Amino acid sequence: MANSSPSRPIYIPNQISDPNYIxxxxxxxxxxxxxxxxxxxxxxxxxxxxxxxxxxxxxxxxxxxxxxxxxxxxxxxxxxxxxxxxxxxxxxxxxxxxxxxxxxxxxxxxxxxxxxxxxxxxxxxxxxxxxxxxxxxxxxxxxxxxxxxxxxxxxxxxxxxxxxxxxxxxxxxxxxxxxxxxxxxxxxxxxxxxxxxxxxxxxxxxxxxxxxxxxxxxxxxxxxxxxxxxxxxxxxxxxxxxxxxxxxxxxxxxxxxVGERAGNASLEEDGVLKHRSTYEILSPEDIGLARSSEPAFVLGKLSGRNGLKSRLSKLGYELDNELDDIFQRFKAAAAKNKYLSDDDIKALVSNENFQPQVCWSLGDVQVTCGISGLSTATVKLIGVDGTEHVASSVGKGFIDASYKAIDLIVKLPVTLVECSTNSVSKGTEAIASTKVVVQEEKIHKSTQTSNNGLNAPCTFSETSEGTDIIASSILAYLSALNKVMSSSGIP
The missing domain is CATH 3.20.20.70 (Aldolase class I)
Incomplete structure (x- = not known):
């Protein structure tokens, strides 16, 4: 077996002098x-x-x-x-x-x-x-x-x-x-x-x-x-x-x-998209279970263009000219994350089609939280015209309270799809990375179609990093809301 002892045979690519060495x-x-x-x-x-x-x-x-x-x-x-x-x-x-x-x-x-x-x-x-x-x-x-x-x-x-x-x-x-x-x-x-x-x-x-x-x-x-x-x-x-x-x-x-079961090839790019039996030796039907309409594979940094295109098609997006740009954004995002969810992929499509304006910026925030009492947050936002707006709210935690206070000011019809915070370094001054995914509600765009030609709400994602987890969480949410407002044409 492999070791660093003198018994290791001299390396020759096509032969091993010791018949017992592996x-x-x-x-x-x-x-x-x-x-x-x-x-x-x-x-x-x-x-x-x-x-x-x-x-x-x-x-x-x-x-x-x-x-x-x-x-x-x-x-x-x-x-x-x-x-x-x-x-x-x-x-x-x-x-x-x-x-x-x-x-x-x-x-x-x-x-x-x-x-x-x-x-x-x-x-x-x-x-x-x-x-x-x-x-x-x-x-x-x-x-x-x-x-x-x-x-x-x-x-x-x-x-x-x-x-x-x-x-x-x-x-x-x-x-x-x-x-x-x-x-x-x-x-x-x-x-x-x-x-x-x-x-x-x-x-x-x-x-x-x-x-x-x-x-x-x-x-x-x-x-x-x-x-x-x-x-x-x-x-x-x-x-x-x-x-x-x-x-x-x-x-x-x-x-x-560890490893993907289809070890010598990318699962979503090579076989399953074309014919399930290339990698699937047992089907759900074989043991009395139902399958979803499409193979459920995870998209990550090693995924290919065909895998992304297939997932986009499943989600209702038929893209041709935009696919190259979205694929490059996908590879960049996948390099930072372990895998991309459907909401992430929707956000890639939505984010590709415009450059957001800064409608609201963070002026200040103060939060109070504890084990026995409700968390409270007071947020000051600065509008595009420079005016200051202050609101306070309570919530189940400082993030919940802060987001509710922001909602009182911005009054934007959105649904929070995901909010996740991770530490990207170690120590008491660790950098926190917050990812937020929001989906607009079909109020302001009821007669419009989304950028891909489908009458469906758009999804937007944003991330923010910093040593202050409170500021990181608020900035990510605020940036996502700015994207929604820019896309919808809301002043």
Whole structure:
């Protein structure tokens, strides 16, 4: 197993001198981050990568460079810093990045990873009949040609350590899978990843599957077999072990088993939108339950344009020219949040169509709160004409009291959809971030249509940060109200 002891064999990409040694490939920073709510910023990724290196992990999959600018930068920094950390025994971890079998993805991976002493690209494509038919919409011959060209292209850029991954390998036709693996080896692949993408095989079946791949793939003796197992049926760890028994000498894992079940691809961009069975091995109907009209997937920083477009369509927005701008705003917002709700996405659409004017600004606020008594708030707002307005109210907490006092002044027909406050730093002077989402009531715009052409109320969101949680909460709410007033044309 991975460790930092002198017994670790000298690293050679396509072979392991010790037949009992198993490489550990950690994909916490890529597959793990695809778990809902598991988004990480660049500093967190770098810290985790450094910890993984201290643990003696052989290969650290740092991310998916082409998925976003932030992910590219995180992979580049990890490649530069962690990819050049040499331990007391002279070992430096391999830094890997994922890439689809496209030139653009592989180019991005090389630009991010070339700084590491041992860069590796993991380029992948689906090989099961169901994925090729419904997701890729390609024939076997086309997939084979793509593998030939893209693995060779990765080698031509300078990658000497190339992992080729067969997505949904466990549901692929064995003869074809072995043919694909063989072509990748001819192109320069040094590791072959057998992915049980939907976790549908029992451990004994996965052991037999690995054995069959090993026995029927020409040239496989000059490569390392990797097992990438998912936990849909609670068998991931057991299957990985049986895969090692059958000859796999690299196991792909995440810390605490975190990760999206469709580990080798983005769930909402690749299969489920086109055909549920590409990733869904059991349907709600199979066990007597009803399903919603659409797959309920979470949108986050690794989500793609198709996923966003599908969610917008579900919410009633049919956008063409505006989609590029909204997608860029979506990626920026997702980089700051773990995931985006439907209300967040509605707000993206509403916010895209105008620049709000400052109708009301905060003059002052005083609050009183305690355990036994009601909270009270007195708020002074300054109007656009410079006049001051003061109102007081009581509430169930200082935020409730403050918002009610603001409502007495502004008198705007809105519904508070969400108000959440989080600490973004530590200590008694921690910075508080408040997010507010409001929805206008259809009073002032009853004869109008919303910006997307639908007669529906618009939703607006705003955030504010500061060391004063009271001021942060009030400023976020006030900014959201200003957006509503600007959109509605209210003076």
């Amino acid at each position: 490489r550990i490939f950690d994909t916490t920073l890529r597959d793990g981050e695809q778990a809902p709510g598991a988004a990480l910023n660049g500093k967190q990724k770098l810290d985790i990568a450094k910890s993984l290196a201290k643990l003696g992990v052989d290969i650290i999959e740092a991310g998916f460079p082409s998925s976003s600018k932030d992910d590219f930068e995180a992979v580049r920094i990890i490649a530069k810093e962690v990819g050049n950390l040499i331990d007391e025994n002279g070992y430096v971890p391999v830094i890997c990045g994922m890439a689809r079998c496209t030139r653009a993805d592989i180019d991005m991976a090389w630009e991010a990873l070339k700084w590491a002493k041992r860069p590796r690209v993991l380029t992948f494509i689906a090989t099961s009949e169901i994925h090729m038919k419904y997701k890729l919409r390609k024939t076997k011959e086309q997939v084979l040609q793509i593998v030939r060209e893209m693995v060779s292209y990765a080698k031509s850029l300078g990658f000497v350590d190339i992992e080729f991954g067969a997505e949904d390998a466990a549901r692929s036709e064995m003869e074809f899978l072995c043919q694909v693996f063989s072509e990748s080896l001819k192109g320069g692949a040094t590791t072959l990843c057998v992915a049980d993408t939907v976790g549908n095989l029992l451990p004994t079946e996965f052991e037999e599957f690995i054995a069959a791949v090993k026995a029927n793939t020409p040239g496989i003796d000059n490569a390392v077999i990797s097992a990438h197992c998912h936990n849909d049926l609670g068998q991931a760890s057991s299957s990985a072990i049986t895969g090692a028994i059958a000859g796999a000498r690299q196991l792909e894992v995440t810390i605490n088993g």
